[in-house]
Amino acid sequence: MIREDNPFRQLEEVVRHFRIPVDQGMLFSRCLTCNALLEAIDPEEAKGAVPDHIYHSHQAFSRCPICRKVYWAGTHYGHMTRMVERLQKEAS
Ligand SMILES: [Zn+2]
Numbered sequence: 260m261i262r263e264d265n266p267f268r269q270l271e272e273v274v275r276h277f278r279i280p281v282d283q284g285m286l287f288s289r290c291l292t293c294n295a296l297l298e299a300i301d302p303e304e305a306k307g308a309v310p311d312h313i314y315h316s317h318q319a320f321s322r323c324p325i326c327r328k329v330y331w332a333g334t335h336y337g338h339m340t341r342m343v344e345r346l347q348k349e350a351s
Contacts, residue, residue: 271346281347287336290323297321297330305329 263269274281288297298321305313305320308329317331 267342267345270342274346281343283343286339286343287330287332290326290328290330292328293323293325295323295325298324300329305331 261269261272263272273279289295290297300320300322302314302318302320304322305317308322308327309317309320309331313331313333317333319332321330322328323330
């Protein structure tokens with residue numbers, strides 16, 4: 260049973276309880292909708308699939324082979340990376 264109220268603390272509690280290894284290399288590797296492994300795509304393939312300002316401001320994109328959703332390292336990526344780093348620090 261999860262005891263914490265704060266979502267970050269809940270995640271920390273689950274990771275600690277089940278001793279789930281946090282592999283930085285596997286972060287952001289799956290589609291949030293399908294859970295399929297994302298595939299790196301050429302930036303040209305992202306043109307038209309992402310907003311223009313995203314296309315022009317990012318160099319790396321990946322795509323879900325099932326639902327075709329395109330991903331990039333946006334602000335969410337930075338927030339999640341910092342959260343995982345905090346989680347790893349607190350777990351050690
Ligand atoms: Zn998908």
